[in-house]
Amino acid sequence: MAKHETPLLDQLEGGPWPSFVSDLKHQAETKPEVYDILGQLELSYKDRITHWKHGGIVGVFGYGGGIVGRYSDVPEQFPGVEHFHTIRVAQPASKYYSTENLRKLMDLWEKHGSAVTNMHGSTGDIILLGCRTEALEPFFWDLTHEMGQDLGGSGSNLRTPECCLGTSRCEWSCYDTQETCYHLTMHYQDEIHRPAFPYKFKFKFSGCANDCVAAIARSDISVIGTWRDEIRIDQAAVKEYIAGNYPSNGGSHSGRDWGPFDIQKEVIDLCPTECMWMEGDELKIDDKECTRCMHCINVLPRALRPGADQGASILVGAKAPILDGAQMSTLIVPFMKIEKENEFE
Ligand code: HEM
Ligand code: HEM
Ligand code: SF4
Ligand code: SF4
Known part of the structure; x- marks a missing residue:
């Protein structure tokens, strides 16, 4: 896979901001297939149409989500992106990593994929961009067996739940968002991995009404910390x-x-x-x-x-239809205690 001329993309390196074009060029030095992302994107800019083929379902055995299939519609020209599937990996609660964990994950991704990442997707997952079909199962095996990590959600299933920093760093948190997020992630494994819904479904957890994960705007069920006594x-x-x-x-x-x-x-x-x-x-x-x-x-x-008698409000139904714009979720349960002892229920 050779370097392509990319005069249109090169313009995006000129501004004062960091450029994904420079990042991809740098990546291509060790992963030559990345030259073909740049080449195909250049062609898209020229043709004013995407060259990612519409559709294509791929996955790993037993899972209905976590992998988003993606193929080039000009594979002869750009063999490096003939397959370029996205893998979603569940992020740790509040996105706390150890350096060791991140290094291992990146080593794994360099071994099996393009090494291009998006940390993190707006759903919260770690997004690994660019994997061939035959590398999916080996990657999945190493991820689950060597790292004890799992795929996230995609498609019409429960998406990887997401939470704010909560009590780990924030004195305003009215419940343990991390513990709750982790508990529900483990409880709903089946719904995360095997699409059971007619559309995607999201839980998000914020420890207070500052709502640092924007649960009220982005989740089907928003759990937002509050108190019922006095400030x-x-x-x-x-x-x-x-x-x-x-x-x-x-x-x-x-x-x-x-x-x-x-x-x-x-x-x-x-x-x-x-x-x-x-x-x-x-x-x-x-x-x-x-x-x-x-x-x-x-x-x-x-x-x-915040008051001392703390818990959370439960809201449902945020959505962002293109024509109407973002719609906030609706308050259903004004207050409930959220504690480990009652299993967060
Ligand atoms: C045929 C081409 C593509 C299709 C059909 C496609 C489709 C999608 C869909 C359906 C989602 C999920 C949105 C949701 O959360 O409901 C998504 C997310 C995303 N895609 Fe694409 N995509 C394509 C190409 C790309 C490419 C080439 C890139 C980057 C180079 C990209 C970057 C992303 C990112 C960053 C997200 C967000 C992930 C997240 O927020 O969790 N996509 N895409
Ligand atoms: C003037 C131009 C742009 C504006 C005003 C804009 C605005 C935004 C806003 C408001 C969000 C956050 C949505 C949220 O609340 O979740 C967002 C997310 C995002 N934007 Fe842009 N954007 C621009 C250009 C771009 C370009 C050029 C790219 C890529 C080449 C891009 C890629 C993304 C991605 C990947 C996300 C999701 C980030 C994530 O995964 O969390 N945007 N953009
Ligand atoms: S949502 Fe509230 S509790 Fe959570 S990090 Fe933000 S300010 Fe702190
Ligand atoms: S008193 Fe209550 S409603 Fe008024 S600013 Fe403070 S938190 Fe908000």
Whole structure:
């Protein structure tokens, strides 16, 4: 597989940003089939049509998902991408890796595939781009036997569940998102690997309403941490914020010239349910009206904390139809406890 002339793609290397074209050229030095990705893409730019063939089902024995079949429609010209299947590998909860694990995975992918990756796909999986049909089973054998890792979901099945950092690093997490995500991943193995639904299905887990994995916009079942008692207030710290001794938003707006901190403007007036007010120098909250949106807590993290009686809200049905745009999921269960003892149920 030889290098192709790619004048159109080369233009994408000119800007100030990192370029996938440069990355692919670099990769091609050790994986010559990657020259054919560039060649085929150049031809697509020229012809203004994709040269990936539509359709083509491939997989590994016993699984109905995890591999997305992909073939070139000009294989004589670009034999390196005649087959170029995508493999989805389940990511660890919150995407915590050890260097050892990553090295092993990449060694495996260099051995069996093109070595091109997308870390991570928007579904959360590790996406390995470019494998020939005959290399799928050997890769799968090594992945499951040597690394103890598994394929993720694709097609009309349960997709690999995804979670925020949760209690591992975030003090706002109202339940253990990692443990819950892991538990449900193990519980629903069958649904992940053998398509049982008429369409894809996603679970996503965020520890609080900041919703760092965008569960509310991207999942059929969103589990979002919340509390049912009262926001914990440290009035002394509120005073420090008002006096300008503590930076608001954990200092993330430092350096911007927004003038001195104004609790009325930046917190009370922005509370979506208008349930906050000052009484003298004390901050008051009518917790019955509070929707647990996290805004005030984000601005005053040293003064305010989620309540102590914590759990999660369950929402269903987010989708993003092309014409209507993103639609948020609908609240079904306002509050439930989520604990290991009751098996997260
Ligand atoms: C015939 C060509 C292709 C077809 C039919 C195709 C189709 C798809 C489909 C159906 C998905 C799943 C979307 C979902 O989550 O529901 C997907 C995801 C994706 N594809 Fe493609 N694709 C093609 C080529 C490519 C190529 C050439 C690349 C990159 C070089 C690519 C990169 C991706 C990425 C990064 C994702 C996202 C994976 C994720 O978010 O988990 N695709 N594609
Ligand atoms: C002005 C141009 C672009 C805009 C405004 C744009 C915007 C976006 C946005 C908003 C998302 C996030 C969607 C989400 O919330 O999940 C996204 C994701 C993505 N974009 Fe773009 N994009 C642009 C160009 C491109 C180009 C040129 C490529 C590839 C060559 C690309 C590849 C992707 C991929 C692969 C993802 C999914 C990332 C993932 O797997 O998590 N985008 N883009
Ligand atoms: S969603 Fe909430 S708990 Fe999870 S990482 Fe983001 S801020 Fe922290
Ligand atoms: S969490 Fe949101 S709704 Fe509740 S008091 Fe704070 S800003 Fe208002």
